[in-house]
Amino acid sequence: MTTYGSKATRFGFGEGLAELGERDERIVVLGGDITGSVLTSLFKEKFPDRFFSMGIAEQNATTVAAGLALSGKVPFFASYGAFCALRNADQLRISVCYNEANVKIGGGHSGISVGPDGATHQILEDIALLHALPHMTLVVPCDYLEAKKATIAIGEMVGPAYIRFGRESTPMFTTDETPFRLGKGEVFRDGNDVAIIACGPMVWEGLVAAEELAKEGIQARVINIHTIKPLDEEIIAQAARECGAIVTAEEAQIIGGFGSAVAQAVVKNHPVPMEFVGVTDTFGGSGTPTELMKAFGLTSTDIYNSVKKVLMRRSGQWNGFQRMTEVGTEGQHPQNYPKPGTVFPIEELIEADRQAAAEQAA
Amino acid sequence: MPFTNERHSPEKLAEIAREIRRDIIRSLVVAKSGHSGGPLGSADIFAVLYMGGVMNHDPQNPAMPGRDRFILSAGHMCPVLYATLANAGFFPKSELLTLRKFGSRLQGHPGRDMHLPGIESSTGSLGQGLSIAVGMAMSDKLVDRNNARVYALTGDGELQEGSIWEAVMSAAHYGLDNFCMIVDNNDCQIDGRVPDVMNIYPLREKFESFNFHVIECDGNNTAELLAAFDEAKATKGKPTCIIARTYMGNGVSFMQDKYEWHGKPPSEDQAKVALEELGVSQ
Numbered sequence: 299m300t301t302y303g304s305k306a307t308r309f310g311f312g313e314g315l316a317e318l319g320e321r322d323e324r325i326v327v328l329g330g331d332i333t334g335s336v337l338t339s340l341f342k343e344k345f346p347d348r349f350f351s352m353g354i355a356e357q358n359a360t361t362v363a364a365g366l367a368l369s370g371k372v373p374f375f376a377s378y379g380a381f382c383a384l385r386n387a388d389q390l391r392i393s394v395c396y397n398e399a400n401v402k403i404g405g406g407h408s409g410i411s412v413g414p415d416g417a418t419h420q421i422l423e424d425i426a427l428l429h430a431l432p433h434m435t436l437v438v439p440c441d442y443l444e445a446k447k448a449t450i451a452i453g454e455m456v457g458p459a460y461i462r463f464g465r466e467s468t469p470m471f472t473t474d475e476t477p478f479r480l481g482k483g484e485v486f487r488d489g490n491d492v493a494i495i496a497c498g499p500m501v502w503e504g505l506v507a508a509e510e511l512a513k514e515g516i517q518a519r520v521i522n523i524h525t526i527k528p529l530d531e532e533i534i535a536q537a538a539r540e541c542g543a544i545v546t547a548e549e550a551q552i553i554g555g556f557g558s559a560v561a562q563a564v565v566k567n568h569p570v571p572m573e574f575v576g577v578t579d580t581f582g583g584s585g586t587p588t589e590l591m592k593a594f595g596l597t598s599t600d601i602y603n604s605v606k607k608v609l610m611r612r613s614g615q616w617n618g619f620q621r622m623t624e625v626g627t628e629g630q631h632p633q634n635y636p637k638p639g640t641v642f643p644i645e646e647l648i649e650a651d652r653q654a655a656a657e658q659a660a
Numbered sequence: 661m662p663f664t665n666e667r668h669s670p671e672k673l674a675e676i677a678r679e680i681r682r683d684i685i686r687s688l689v690v691a692k693s694g695h696s697g698g699p700l701g702s703a704d705i706f707a708v709l710y711m712g713g714v715m716n717h718d719p720q721n722p723a724m725p726g727r728d729r730f731i732l733s734a735g736h737m738c739p740v741l742y743a744t745l746a747n748a749g750f751f752p753k754s755e756l757l758t759l760r761k762f763g764s765r766l767q768g769h770p771g772r773d774m775h776l777p778g779i780e781s782s783t784g785s786l787g788q789g790l791s792i793a794v795g796m797a798m799s800d801k802l803v804d805r806n807n808a809r810v811y812a813l814t815g816d817g818e819l820q821e822g823s824i825w826e827a828v829m830s831a832a833h834y835g836l837d838n839f840c841m842i843v844d845n846n847d848c849q850i851d852g853r854v855p856d857v858m859n860i861y862p863l864r865e866k867f868e869s870f871n872f873h874v875i876e877c878d879g880n881n882t883a884e885l886l887a888a889f890d891e892a893k894a895t896k897g898k899p900t901c902i903i904a905r906t907y908m909g910n911g912v913s914f915m916q917d918k919y920e921w922h923g924k925p926p927s928e929d930q931a932k933v934a935l936e937e938l939g940v941s942q
Contacts, residue, residue: 331817331851331858351851353820353858354786385785414693414760416768418735418784581773585762593762638774641763642755650754655661 299471299486299505307463307499310445311404312337315374317446318453319345325453326366328352328359330377335465336406338376360386360394360401367399372453376404379421379462387427394458395433402452403460409498409549410577410594411466411587420582426554428460429527435459435480436527438548438556440501441470444524447478455480464549466587468499483530489517492605493537496547497523497556500575504547506598511605518605529559535567543608544572547601549591552576552623571611573604578623583635595625595632603627662749667713670883676747677707677882678938681911683743683756685934688925691760694768697908697921698815699740701880702844705904706744708885709811716808719749722777726806729780729796733789734815734844735769736923742766745778787821790814790841794831797839797899809893813842817849819860825870831899832871839899840892844879846908848919867901879904911938 319325319341329351333339342349352359356377363373375382383390383405394401405424412420428436437452437459439445445463452459477484486501487508494504501522508518519541521533538544544564546557557574564572577594591597603626610616610627625631663676680703688694709715715728732741739759746753751765758764765776769784780796783789793812800808818824831839843863851857860866867874873895877884885904892900908922909915912934915926926934 329851329857331820331849333851335850351857354817354849355820355822355858357822380785414691414768416760416784417771417773418769418782581771583762583771583774584760584764584766584768589762636763638763638765638776641761642758642765644752647752647755647758651752654754 301469301471304467304469305442306465306467307439307442307445308337308406308465310439310442311376311449311461311463312340314446314449316340316344318450319348322372322453324370324372326350326371326373328363328373328375330354330356330359330375330382332377336376336378336404338374338404356381357386357389360389360403363401364393364397364399367401368397372400372402374402374404374453376406378407378419379405379424380407380419383421383424383428383460391431395431398433398457400456401458405460405462407465408462409464410582410590410596411464411549413466413587413590414584416584417581422551422577422582424462425526425548425550425556429559433458434527435525437480437525438462438497439524440498440522441468441472443470444472444476444478448524451478451480462498464499469502471502478524481525481528481530483521483523483533485519486522487518487520489519490540491517492543492545492609493519493521493541494545494547494601494605495521495523495534495537495560497526498549500547500549500596503596503598504601507601507605510598510602516605516609523556526556526559529563531563534560534563538564538568538570542570543612544570545575545601545604545608546572547575549596550576551579553579571608573608573625575600575604575625578625578632578634580634593633593635600626600632603630662719663711663747665711665713665715665717665748668711670886673707673712673882674704676711677703678911680707680740680743680747682935682938682940683746683753684739685926685931685938687739687743687756687759689928689931690757692925694739694760694925695736695923696925697848697915697919698734698737698844698846700912700915701846701906701908701910702737702740702813703911704880704882705813705842705844705885706740708882708889710744710748712882712886714889715811719777722750726808728809728811731781731789731793731796731810731812732770732783733793733812734786734818735784735789737815738770741770750778751776786815786818787823790824790827793841794827794836794839797831797836798834801836801838802834809838809840811840811842813844815849816843816845816847816854816860817857819843820858828867828870828872835897836899837896840902841899842902842904844906845903846906848908848917848922850919850922852919863903871898873898873900874903875900876903876905879906880910913937
């Protein structure tokens with residue numbers, strides 16, 4: 299697969315929502331103050347009468363959405379995932395899911411790639427929570443166009459749904475012809491030596507890793523799982539049987555996350571060695587998206603390393619004990635966020651102050 | 661040299677606030693992201709709190725037992741808190757230029773995991789800081805029974821969070837007269853004017869009906885702020901809410917009272933103009 303530029307998945311959500319508004323008059327949108335960031339502003343401009351500003355009150359917006367849904371509307375509420383997946387978790391559980399209310403949530407600024415806003419705004423635990431909720435449909439699109447298709451698809455299905463999208467531009471590589479059906483994974487690259495199963499923009503990183511591996515004669519199958527719930531367990535079981543080793547990749551916590559869901563499907567059907575690329579039980583921090591993706595081990599290189607490791611395990615070359623948060627081959631674990639004072643040593647800062655004071659005096 | 665924390669004149673405090681504003685601009689322009697409007701608008705409140713002899717704190721001993729504590733519930737406004745703490749001597753001023761950078765103690769929203777002196781709690785999910793401050797005030801007044809005071813600043817858009825009113829109810833229920841919240845009332849939030857996004861008014865009546873002592877003042881006037889904090893300290897039996905009316909972006913003409921400046925930094929050219937307006941010609 300090749301890229302044709304890059305665009306953030308949040309634009310796919312915003313544009314898809316505006317298109318849905320044309321198709322279905324029951325669509326209403328609730329704003330949580332940051333409508334420009336999560337692109338519900340596009341719907342607001344087109345359909346001001348079906349847009350309701352709810353202020354910075356995510357718990358209320360979620361529950362109000364349930365009320366609208368129980369009155370026959372199809373409400374979308376979007377905010378940053380930090381505030382519309384976990385802050386309102388109880389409202390999602392009871393008012394939305396237990397009610398089977400036809401509420402759609404758009405969770406923006408997901409993952410570590412949010413960048414300089416830091417840990418509070420980098421939601422990494424949403425997948426773990428959301429795929430545990432009965433009746434919830436959870437979609438994590440891999441690029442802009444898939445985000446647009448997915449938004450329209452969840453608007454057209456009946457029942458609670460959550461779509462997770464990102465702030466930063468990521469490669470666009472699916473086309474109008476790429477199949478998209480909720481609950482159905484897609485093989486994006488054929489191969490039988492190992493399977494790389496990924497969600498979100500990590501699918502692209504998986505494809506890049508697969509190209510590197512191919513240079514060494516390792517043919518990786520790359521599977522895009524855009525719907526984490528309901529999970530396409532067949533395509534996963536088939537990959538386990540035919541490839542014999544699996545690496546998952548996600549921009550989220552590996553504990554309870556996407557990789558956990560895939561692992562459950564694998565061990566129920568055809569246990570094979572697995573490795574997990576994702577955030578390893580730690581919070582994020584400020585930095586550029588590129589710095590953070592590298593530090594937290596979320597690049598194609600990390601997927602490549604994990605493939606190497608899972609193949610060593612399969613061939614019996616490596617049998618050591620490893621913790622579930624250990625990622626990559628030995629000596630190549632992600633560094634995660636630097637300890638305070640390591641990037642900017644305090645002595646240097648004090649010296650800089652001293653020099654500034656001396657210059658001012660002179 | 662850091663500024664001392666004493667009963668400076670209102671004029672001197674206004675001058676300190678101008679230096680805080682300059683540091684906010686200097687740090688944001690290097691960070692290339694972050695919030696300009698709220699931090700600039702509330703600089704006077706921070707100058708008075710930390711360097712006007714209002715808070716009992718020791719920059720050399722930031723964990724001093726029995727100290728007064730401040731919680732920035734509106735965590736995104738941290739550029740003003742960082743600039744204030746640096747000017748008060750909690751850490752080197754040059755560190756302000758690391759704002760939002762990889763490995764910086766000055767995170768995009770305050771992170772306690774980075775151990776920056778003066779940061780009492782991680783904040784950034786609106787509303788939560790106020791409840792944390794109530795918990796601290798309960799610890800001081802009801803458990804330790806010391807004389808320490810707890811201050812918390814919220815935005816006005818932040819008052820839309822339901823949990824704010826749970827915090828307010830509990831502070832009044834326990835008669836926390838050692839608790840003082842400040843509402844940075846600039847009437848702006850990302851999506852527009854506060855009453856257009858989700859109306860919060862009337863405010864005085866809301867807080868009074870929750871059994872708070874309410875003081876309204878000009879939050880860009882250091883003399884009025886000094887008087888407000890004096891009155892809050894003298895109030896017994898109930899918590900105080902200071903509704904500080906401010907202008908978003910105060911001190912920089914092209915940002916003043918414009919909600920568009922809630923969440924973005926100045927460009928290099930804009931920063932130059934801003935610094936000139938704030939009294940630095942470079």
